[in-house]
Structures are given as C-alpha cells and as structure tokens.
Amino acid sequence: MSLYEYLQQSPSYFNSKFLIFLSIWFFGLGACVGSFLNVVIWRMPRGKSVISPPSHCPRCQHKLAWYENIPVLSWCFLRGKCKGCQLPISVKYPLGELLTAFLYLLIWGKVILNDEPLFFAFNYLSVTFFLIAVFFIDKDHRIIPNKLTYTMMIFGLIFSAFFPQVTYIKGVETAWQGLLYSFVGLVAGGLFFGILAIIGELIFKKEALGWGDVKYLAAVGATLGFPGIFFTVFFGSIFGSIYGGLLILSKKGTLKTFIPFGVFLVLGTLLWILAGNYIFSEYIALMESIKIKSI
Ligand SMILES: [Zn+2]
Numbered sequence: 001m002s003l004y005e006y007l008q009q010s011p012s013y014f015n016s017k018f019l020i021f022l023s024i025w026f027f028g029l030g031a032c033v034g035s036f037l038n039v040v041i042w043r044m045p046r047g048k049s050v051i052s053p054p055s056h057c058p059r060c061q062h063k064l065a066w067y068e069n070i071p072v073l074s075w076c077f078l079r080g081k082c083k084g085c086q087l088p089i090s091v092k093y094p095l096g097e098l099l100t101a102f103l104y105l106l107i108w109g110k111v112i113l114n115d116e117p118l119f120f121a122f123n124y125l126s127v128t129f130f131l132i133a134v135f136f137i138d139k140d141h142r143i144i145p146n147k148l149t150y151t152m153m154i155f156g157l158i159f160s161a162f163f164p165q166v167t168y169i170k171g172v173e174t175a176w177q178g179l180l181y182s183f184v185g186l187v188a189g190g191l192f193f194g195i196l197a198i199i200g201e202l203i204f205k206k207e208a209l210g211w212g213d214v215k216y217l218a219a220v221g222a223t224l225g226f227p228g229i230f231f232t233v234f235f236g237s238i239f240g241s242i243y244g245g246l247l248i249l250s251k252k253g254t255l256k257t258f259i260p261f262g263v264f265l266v267l268g269t270l271l272w273i274l275a276g277n278y279i280f281s282e283y284i285a286l287m288e289s290i291k292i293k294s295i
Contacts, residue, residue, distance in 0.1 A: 007119040007163070011112045023108060026125070030104030031071035033129055034097035040133050041096070044148070045141040060085035071097040096136075103128060103270075110274050119163045124273050126155060127223045131266045134216060138262035144212030149219045156222030157182050168225035185221030189229045193217045213261050220269055227280070228272050236261070236268035 011019055040050050055064040062084030068074050075094040082089060104125055111121040130152045134144050157179055160167050164178025172181050193214045200208030221229045240259055247253030271279075 004162075007122065008117050010115045010117050012115050019112065023105060026108040026121075027101050027105045029125075030101035031097045033104070033125075034100030034132075035069070035071040035093075037100060037129065037132050037136075038093050038096050041136045041140075044133070044145050045137050045143060057082040057084055057087060059087045071101075096132075100128075100132060103132070107273060114277065117163075117165070120166065123159055123163070123166045123223065126159070127152070127220075127273065128270070130219070131269055135263055135266040138212070138260045138266075142258070142260050144210075144216050144262045146212075146215065149212070149215040152219035153186055153215075153222045156186070156219065156224075159223070166223075166225070168227055181225070182222050185224075185226040185229065186218045187221075188226045189221035190214060190218035192229075193233070210261065213265060216262055216265060220265075224269070224272065228269065228276065231272040231276055231280075232265055232268040234268065235271050236265035239267045240264035 014022075036050075039055065043050050055069060056062060057064075060082065062082055064074075068078060068083060072094045075089060075091075078089070080089050080091065081087065107124045107128060108121055111118070111124070130148055133148055137148075138144050160178040160182030161175040162178070164172045164174060164181070167178055167181040167185065169181050172178055193209060194211075197207075197209040197211065197214050217229050217232065220232050240261055243264065244253070244255075244257070244259055247257055247259075248255070
C-alpha cells in the first residue's frame with residue numbers, strides 16, 4: 001500500500017497496537033514541532049531567519065549539540081541552564097514543547113474518535129502549527145506575520161488539491177475541485193471580512209478588525225473550508241468578549257483596552273478542529289427539535 005493510500009485509511013483500519021504506536025509518535029512529533037515553534041515565535045516577529053543560525057545561547061554563543069536540543073528532556077538534564085555560561089533557560093521553552101505535544105495528542109485522539117481518514121490528522125496538525133505561532137506572536141507583539149498566513153494559504157491550496165475531502169464540501173473529489181473550493185474558502189474569508197474591516201474602520205474611525213486577522217481568516221478558509229471561518233469568528237468573538245468582560249470586571253481594563261483579536265480567533269479555530277462537527281450536529285439537532293415542536 002502506498003503512503004497516499006495509507007493516508008486515506010481511517011483509524012478503524014489499523015489494529016490497536018499500531019494506533020498506540022502512532023499516538024506516541026504524534027506526541028513526540030508535537031514536542032519536536034513545539035521546539036521549532038519556540039524558534040519561530042521568538043525570531044519571526046524580530047525579523048530574523050527561522051532556519052539559520054542554528055540554536056545557540058544568546059549570551060555566550062554556545063552552539064547547542066544534538067543532545068542539548070531534545071525537546072523537554074534536554075531542558076531537564078541541563079537543569080534549565082546553558083551548558084556554556086549557566087545562563088538560565090526560560091521554563092516557557094519546555095512548556096511550549098509540552099503544550100504542542102499534548103495538543104497534537106488531543107487532535108489525534110479526536111481523529112480516532114471520529115474515525116476520520118489519516119490525512120485529516122495531517123491537515124489539522126499542520127494547521128495547528130500555524131495556530132500556535134499566531135497565538136503567541138499576536139499575544140506578545142500584536143501582529144500576525146504575513147509569512148505565517150501566506151504559507152498557511154499556500155499549504156491549504158496544495159493540500160486540498162491532494163486531498164479534496166478536507167474542504168468539507170460533499171461531492172468534492174478531484175484535485176481541481178479541491179483546489180477550487182480551498183480557493184473559494186480563501187476568497188470568502190478574505191473578501192467578507194476584508195469588507196467588514198473597511199466598514200468597521202469607517203464607523204469606528206479606528207481599526208476594528210486588523211488586516212492580519214482578515215488574512216488569518218482567509219488562511220483558515222483555505223485550510224479548513226469556509227464553515228471553519230464562520231465558526232472561528234463566532235466563537236472567537238465569544239471568547240474575546242468574555243476576556244474583555246473579565247478585564248473590565250476585575251478593573252484591569254476598560255472598553256478601550258486593546259485586545260489582540262487574533263489570539264481569540266485561534267481559540268475559535270482550535271475548537272472547530274477539536275469539536276466543530278460535534279457542536280455543529282448538536283446545533284442542527286437542536287434547531288430541528290425546535291422546528292418539530294413549532295409544527
Ligand atoms: Zn551561554
């Protein structure tokens with residue numbers, strides 16, 4: 001069986017031993033991806049290359065050997081200090097690796113529960129890489145780098161051509177249809193929220209919805225199909241409002257306090273990946289029960 005055919009299979013096709021092996025593998029993969037994300041989150045908003053130079057200590061320039069670069073474990077056996085100059089290494093690095101690892105495991109668990117084809121896991125996990133980067137960069141720097149959103153869009157277009165079903169549209173089967181519907185998702189997100197951003201700016205005389213957010217939503221449309229965009233905006237707004245409300249209640253902010261919306265959009269997208277189809281079907285069942293009662 002080719003890798004492509006393998007990726008078309010859903011978890012029920014494999015025996016439980018292989019699924020356990022895959023779970024450990026995804027956890028490890030998440031830790032490694034988290035390690036790379038630490039580099040991306042630190043360097044990208046500072047305009048530095050994420051590839052070179054290789055990881056080194058910012059004080060003594062000590063280059064990390066391979067065994068000092070193992071996610072989580074290296075930090076533990078180095079006891080959180082640089083081997084060269086004893087400069088403390090922040091605990092947020094191993095925590096970022098663990099967070100990504102657990103998130104990868106959680107998403108893989110969801111794929112098993114829903115018995116979705118393996119390529120869905122591949123799509124979700126790739127998208128999650130961008131989500132985590134957007135979350136932390138927007139939180140700390142209030143920007144969503146174009147490099148992230150554009151790469152996510154290109155990934156979505158190419159991946160949808162190979163696996164058209166990820167567009168969530170029934171009957172989309174050929175590569176051209178996949179590419180087309182991914183493109184439709186991209187344009188739908190970009191155009192709809194782009195217009196909304198312009199209207200918001202005209203009404204409020206300030207940036208209500210940033211262009212980084214608009215590009216992010218277009219990228220969500222390209223990778224997760226356009227149902228994902230509206231889910232993201234709906235729940236992102238709810239999460240953002242709750243956070244804003246809590247800030248005001250705790251007197252740490254006012255209605256004018258800036259809230260990085262991208263952070264909450266990411267939470268909305270994550271909820272879509274983890275429980276979107278469940279919430280969607282519950283919602284439809286609820287609507288139908290209301291309809292039946294009213295008849
Ligand atoms: Zn050092």
